Amino acid sequence: MVVKVGIAKLGNIASGVMAELLLDERADREDMQTFMATSGTKLQPEDIDRVVVNMKAWEPDFCVVVSPNGILPGPTGAREQLAEAGIPCIVITDDVTGKKEQFAALKESQFGYIIMKADSMIGARREFLDPVEMADFNGNLVKVLALTGAFRKLQFELDKVIDQVKEGKKGADLVLPKVVMTSDKAVADEFSNPYAYAKARAAYEIAQAVAGVNVKGCFMTKGFENYVPIVASAHEMMRQAAYLCDEAREIEKAGDGIIRKPHKKDGVIVSKTTLISKPE
Structure with a gap:
């Protein structure tokens, strides 16, 4: 069985840059395929509608909706439309925990979520932010999310859902992640x-x-x-x-202690620490 994973990228956060790549780092997995639809840089209704239309047409087994401030009307509407079409959704967004009422609504909803607390807002002032500064900031942020372990934990959560689909679960039967990516969770193990x-x-x-x-x-x-x-x-x-x-x-x-956990072609995750060794 080939699992279809949709990535709806609305606007930009650093987690969206890597979302589908974390699931298939060598582009050789045979148990899944991904499709990304993006609104580009903006979160205007017409841009988001384009993403939703394309995602519905592809009919993924589940969809990852990545956006800044995932409780805004645009990202909220996108996942609600996808859910109405029978597509389970997982929200990946930056820190919304300061907005208690909206976050409570997300926690109680049918949607999964991964709140990336370190995926921080950029310094978007015209007198400061040019394209090079933007790229440099995002490069540093991607490094932080990768090397602290936050990206690995995000990948593990999405792989758990893929495994459920491979086991025959679908729709409302899927157990979706409910994760706030704190510093303790990111660096664990x-x-x-x-x-x-x-x-x-x-x-x-x-x-x-x-x-x-x-x-x-x-x-x-x-x-x-x-x-x-x-x-x-x-x-x-x-x-x-x-x-x-x-x-x-x-x-x-x-100390020759870098942890590496690559995917095999069938999606199984193997592990190694010493550099000159084979993952098992």
């Missing part, structure tokens, strides 16, 4: 060296804090001479978080 663990945990905590700094710079501060240093500082924080992740990985390399 990722490091053999306690100093590497501490550096990775620090990196995740810093990346989480970037969101609050950028909210202050983008929405709460007037005058470019005041808000530019704020958003610039948030980007420096993300750069340092990425640097800490590099340090953590180098410590693990020095």
